[in-house]
Amino acid sequence: MASPTLLWIIFHIAVAAEAMTAALAAGRRRMDWFGVCVLACVTALGGGTMRDTLLGHYPLTWVANPYLLLMCCGAALLTIALARFMDKLRWPFLLLDALGLVVFTIIGCxxxxxxxxSPIIVIVSGMITGVVGGIMRDILCNDVPLIFSGELYASVSIVTGVLYLGGLGLGLPADLVILGAIAIGFALRVLAIVLKLEMPRFVYDKDLR
Amino acid sequence: MASPTLLWIIFHIAVAAEAMTAALAAGRRRMDWFGVCVLACVTALGGGTMRDTLLGHYPLTWVANPYLLLMCCGAALLTIALARFMDKLRWPFLLLDALGLVVFTIIGCxxxxxxxxSPIIVIVSGMITGVVGGIMRDILCNDVPLIFSGELYASVSIVTGVLYLGGLGLGLPADLVILGAIAIGFALRVLAIVLKLEMPRFVYDKDLR
Amino acid sequence: MASPTLLWIIFHIAVAAEAMTAALAAGRRRMDWFGVCVLACVTALGGGTMRDTLLGHYPLTWVANPYLLLMCCGAALLTIALARFMDKLRWPFLLLDALGLVVFTIIGCxxxxxxxxSPIIVIVSGMITGVVGGIMRDILCNDVPLIFSGELYASVSIVTGVLYLGGLGLGLPADLVILGAIAIGFALRVLAIVLKLEMPRFVYDKDLR
Known part of the structure; x- marks a missing residue:
């Protein structure tokens, strides 16, 4: 079966891309090199870690495959070295991040x-894998997590998970379903960025307490 | 035995009430609907999740009962729809929150x-179940957790847990002990709000570092 | 063998010292006594808790030894009582904290x-045990974690872990390796404070998003 291998390759690309964007966020907070590496590891691997901890699914991915930690640190240090070129890479990073979102989601599912x-928990498992790394990055940087008020992101993860589960439920070939869910989820995320699609916000200014 | 059913009913009311107050907190941060739902789930179910993760008690409540996630999201979206009426509901929410605090505590115990x-850990298990959801809500909203400097809250949870364990230790009927601990804990929390009872604060302005 | 006992003694001294510095941080945020105790427990025991949760290593240390919670709360309340003398204790605290860092690291390893x-995960396990408590303290106090931009701290933990593993790998007597790793790690941390040794920082001011 080709898809596990394909998923495996995209997974590694996405981990490196997440580590690099995290390194840039660390640079904006003037963290030291150690902080940059930690933030890279947490952002790239935090979603899977949260998922496995919540599901009691041991050992964690990076405990079983410690090279992933080295890879994240390597990507982070490379980002420091190449920082001056990074602002020209906005689009490549956004596309890699979109790809990572959908691939992380499918791996989590x-x-x-x-x-x-149960199906609900499978979809939640995918979503946690896809989005929690970014939430942890924002908490460690002392921001209100971006994901709670930005362009469609977690919703893309949920749609991807629903499509994936639905396709498998219909008895379609797994490879086809994976590729289809990746393609649609990826396109949806890119559309959300280009068209600045956002979830409606809930604005409440009164103080209940 | 009537109490498990009673606990079960109050648990669900309290989960919904916690989800709704979390939704209002999300609205104050202008989060989108997804953020509102996440904050509702984390606040209402985060205490039990933290408890089970720390104790290695799998599967988590919401993994075994996924409808709880849907219920929290439903309560959160209902809050958005009814937001204009919410500021008139300050007291009902405070009372439901107080009820939730003591019921969560007993479930955790x-x-x-x-x-x-051991007894100490049983009481800590109750307290974590009762108060950690609110701490997580405040961290995700980027506040210093309210619980660390507000009216008696965690102390109420500890007192409830001590009364509950003490009553069971004295060999009183479980139903009676549960109802008694709920009644006293609830009254104590309401008293704390009405009389603005606070723990003494520790104020230290020097910088050790 | 003397070292487990020695480790055990230094572990308890370090737990108390971490709880006391956490109490001072809580005082700077004007937390109430409950908040002070929670912050003390989280700071002193949070590293081991995170380690055991990530490794699926149950029961947690403080669940198996609840007296540790009481000890942290006792140290925190003592700090409140003695706060006026604390600013004269800067150096004792720094030294105890340095000792705690290396001992926590070795216990985690x-x-x-x-x-x-695997060796990488053993070293990461030591580092998490040594440094995560302080990160949790800073998050609960709503700061960007100090460790990400301060004097050498996590690096000291990594060096200590590498020395410890290396010494064991060379077949040296365990007691000697433990004492050697503690001595070198401790000296390195004190040097870092005295000479204000810092990791280089990564400063990146452009906004990729």
Missing amino acids: NIGLEMGL | NIGLEMGL | NIGLEMGL
Whole structure:
């Protein structure tokens, strides 16, 4: 089957891309090199870590595959070295991040499926894998997490998960379903960026307390 | 035995109430609808999640009962729809929150008792269940957690847990102990709000570093 | 063997010292006594908790040894009582904190070794044990974690872990390796404070998003 290999390759590209964007966020906070590496690891691997901790799915991915930590640190240090060129790479990073979002989501769904969890939890497992790394990055940088008030992001993860589960439920070939869910989810995220699609916001200015 | 059913009913009311107050907090931060739902789930279910993760008690409540996630999202979206009426509901929410605090505490103590843990950890298990959701809400909203400098809240949880364990230790009927602990804990929390009872604060202005 | 006992003694001194510095941080945020105790427990025991949660190593240290929670709360309340003398204790605290850092690191490495994990993860396990408590303290106080932009701290933990593993790998007596790693790590941390040794920072002011 080709898809596990394809997923595996895209997973590694996405991990490196997430580590690099995290390194830039660390640079904006003037963190030291150690902080840059930690933020890179947390951002790139934090979603899967949160998922596995919540599901009791041990050992964690990076505990079983420690080279992932080295890879994240390497990507982060490379980002420091190449920082001056980074602002010209806005679009490549956005596209890699979009690809990572949908691939992380599908990998997270697969863990949920392997554990025999209910469909809602499988989709939540995918979403946690896709989006929690970015939430942790924002908390460590002392920001209100961007994901709670930005362009469609978590919704893309949910749609991807629903399409993936739905396709498998219809009995379509797994490879086809994976590629289809990746393609649609990716296109949706890019559309959201280009068209600045946002979820409606809830604005409440009164103080209940 | 009537109490498990009663606990079960109050648990669901409290989960919905916590989700709704979290939605209002999200609205004050102008989060989008997704952020509102996440904050609702984290606030309402985060205490039990933290407890189970720390105790290694799998599967988590919402993994075994995914409808709880839908319920929290439903309560959050209902809050958005009804936001204009919410500022008239200050007292009902405070009372539901107080009820939730003591019921969450007793449910948390029960988990600790089932696992055969020592009394101190049983009480801590109850307190974590009662108060950690609110701490997570404040961290995600980028505030210093309110619980660390507000009216008696965690102390109410500890008192409830001590009364509950003490009553069971005296061999009183479980139903009676549960109702008694809920009644006293609830009254204490309401008193704390009405009389603005606070723990003394520790103010230290020097910089050690 | 003398070292487990020695480690055990220094572990308790370090836990108390971490709880006391956390209490001072809580005082700077004007937290109430409950907040002071929570922050003390989280700071002193949070590193080991994070380590055990990530490694699936249950029960947690403080669940198996609840007296540690009481000890942290006792140290925190003592700090409140003695706050007026604390600013004269800057150096004792810095030295105890440095000792705690290296001892926590070695204890964390030992857990990783007992679980048969790979060397990288053993060192990460030590580092998490040594530094995560302070990161949690800063998040709960709503700061950007100090560790990401201060004097050498996590690096000291990594060096200590590498020395410890290296010494064991060379077949040296365990007691000697422990004492050597503690001595060198401690000296390095004190040097870092005295000479204000810092990791280079990564400063990036452009906004990629």
